[in-house]
Amino acid sequence: MRSSLKLCVITLLLVTVISCYRAPVEQPHRISELSSLILQANKAFERGDIQAAELIYKEAYKKARLIQDDNSSVIILISLSRLYSSLDKIEDASSCVESALRLSEKSSIDRNVEEEIIFERARIEFLKGKNDENSLKRLTKSESVLMRIKALNLLSRIKLRVGEPNEAENLIKEALSLNKNISRIEEANSWRLLGEIYSKGKHNLAEKYLLRALEIDKEIAIPEKIGLDMEMLGRFYSNAGEKRKAIEYFNRTLEIWRGLGNQSKEIKIIEEIKRLSL
Amino acid sequence: MKIKETDSRFIFLRGKILVFIITAIVGALIFLYFAGKERGFFTKKKDFYCLTSKATGLYVGMPVRISGFKIGRVKKMELQDDGFVKLTLSIEESHAKWFRDGTVALFSKEGFIGESYIEILPGKGQPLKPGQTIKFFRQAGIEEIAGELKEEISEILKGVKETINYINEPEGNIKKSINNIERVSHNLIETTNQLNILLVELNRKIPEIADKSDKTVEEIKELIRLLQSLSKELHDTATAIKGVTKKDMPLMIEQTKKSMQDIDEILQSIKGLWPIREGIRKKEIRPIEADTYEK
Structure with a gap:
């Protein structure tokens, strides 16, 4: 009697679950609407409207979950992670990456998107002070040349951090040999990194490469990158004992950070200038 | 009593009929088999x-x-x-x-x-x-394309008509603003001309100032008064310009912005139309680019 009652309850439960479940409906207009939202958010981020970009990504994410589009959901989460990392919100970025990873494990997503998640996780880990060399080594064999370049550049930064400058130099040279008109930003990143590697010994080469990075960043006109290059040059001249040049570059950097409203960097540069002026 | 069949055509008649029927059935089956195979009835789906x-x-x-x-x-x-x-x-x-x-x-x-x-x-x-x-x-088929195009084109025409009506409206912001600007420009030119005449006059009188005669002083005083009134007129004109721009310009900008948004929406709709959309390369959805040297 008891077992038959149990069976009845289980059957009833199963029937309820099956009758309530309805597979998500594929709706082409919703898919195109979602794609256009993601493109809109990307554009907002590119023109520096971070707040608008964040709102649009969040809206797009809701829509993506509604139609259970896992591929687009992962793309949005990666973008949000990059947006938060640009605002120094590393913990928020990290939680976006974790969500993207969980989603990608459950569903089949495009190969390039999968690589983007692995790279993003390694990048965020690097910003948190951890080194995910294995993932990046795997990405250096990617089919996408841009992904290979990015993986090599980041891996080189890790090598430099752990005190293996020779290894870092080789990786950067490989990235530069691959980067034939593929990404100007990454090219500038490679030159800057090479300048950083040579700054402990090969003074002339370091100066040349740091200036080359600055030249490229001026061409692509990204103020944050120009500021970063000038700050690097300021530090380089300061370490080399060329106070006048160092102050000159720090002053220019200060103007850029002030223009961008980056107060924490502004304070740091003011301290550098004060220290050099003593 | 059994009648013996003497006509050779009827000997084994039953057998002959049976063979005929079997052949017909087998033929029909073979036909059906091949027809079915051709139509894919026997292929696994x-x-x-x-x-x-x-x-x-x-x-x-x-x-x-x-x-x-x-x-x-x-x-x-x-x-x-x-x-x-x-x-x-x-x-x-x-x-x-x-x-x-x-x-x-x-x-x-x-x-x-x-x-x-x-x-x-x-x-x-x-x-x-x-x-x-x-x-x-x-x-879309030809009927749907025609329907879609008709709808979109009437939208475009409606938008264009609205814009033309807005520009042509006699009491509308654009017409009013143009009239105001014309009036203000005319006043400005007139005032500037008068000011120029006065300045020439003043220039002419300067050598006489040295004489310090009452007549010259009076004349200069008169000139200064005129200059003051002209200066007031210029001030009024400038205020009028300020008023015009303050009142009408934001409205005009707002209307222009709205018109631009409408045009953008119409263009987006046209882009979505077949066969135009076939010619527009679809953008691949990708995350924003990562930077390996952000900080």
Whole structure:
């Protein structure tokens, strides 16, 4: 009697679950609407409207979950992670990456998107002070040349951090040999990194490469990158004992950070200038 | 008593009839077999599904093709509770391999008025299992294109008409502003001319100032008074300009912005139209680019 009652309850439960479940409906207009939202958010981020970009990504994410589009959901989460990392919100970025990873494990997503998640996780880990060399080594064999370049550049930064400058130099040279008109930003990143590697010994080469990075960043006109290059040059001249040049570059950097409203960097540069002026 | 058959044509008549019937049945069976084989009745099939909001032009038995080759047909069409139509595509087992993640079914026609069929555009992902759903899109036929175009063109014409009416409206902001600017410019030119005359006069009188005679002083005083009144006039004119720009310009900018948004919406609609949309390269959805040296 008891077992038959149990069976009845289980059957009833199963029937309820099956009758309530309805597979998500594929709706082409919703898919195109979602794609256009993601493109809109990307554009907002590119023109520096971070707040608008964040709102649009969040809206797009809701829509993506509604139609259970896992591929687009992962793309949005990666973008949000990059947006938060640009605002120094590393913990928020990290939680976006974790969500993207969980989603990608459950569903089949495009190969390039999968690589983007692995790279993003390694990048965020690097910003948190951890080194995910294995993932990046795997990405250096990617089919996408841009992904290979990015993986090599980041891996080189890790090598430099752990005190293996020779290894870092080789990786950067490989990235530069691959980067034939593929990404100007990454090219500038490679030159800057090479300048950083040579700054402990090969003074002339370091100066040349740091200036080359600055030249490229001026061409692509990204103020944050120009500021970063000038700050690097300021530090380089300061370490080399060329106070006048160092102050000159720090002053220019200060103007850029002030223009961008980056107060924490502004304070740091003011301290550098004060220290050099003593 | 049994009658002996003497006519040779009727000897073994039963047997002959039986052979005839059997031959006919076997012939019919062979015919049916080959006809069935030709039509694919004996080929193993696998079912895949599509969902569409509109079943116009679709019918059971409609061919399903890939690169122009028939690989199956529409087996069933059902109207679901949510208003969507579920199509069951019966696909020959040997062709099920084309059904992968990203596969899309496209409702097409041979030419604009030819036979309708469902074209399968294979995907590149993992193979799909029978019973899975693929995306369905429709390529508009000539009637739909004409309908779509008519609707969009009337929208464009409506927008253009509204803009022209807005510009031409006598009491409208644009006309008013142009009139105001014309009036203000005229006043400005007049005042500047008067000011120039006065300055010439003042210039002429300067050598006489040295005389310090009462007459000259009086004349200078008069000139200064005139200058003051002109200066007031200029001030009024400038205030008028400020008023015009303050009052009308934001409105004009707002209206222009609205018109631009309308034009943008219309352009977006036109971009979405077939066959224009076919010529516009679709942007791939990607995350924003990562920077390996952000800080």
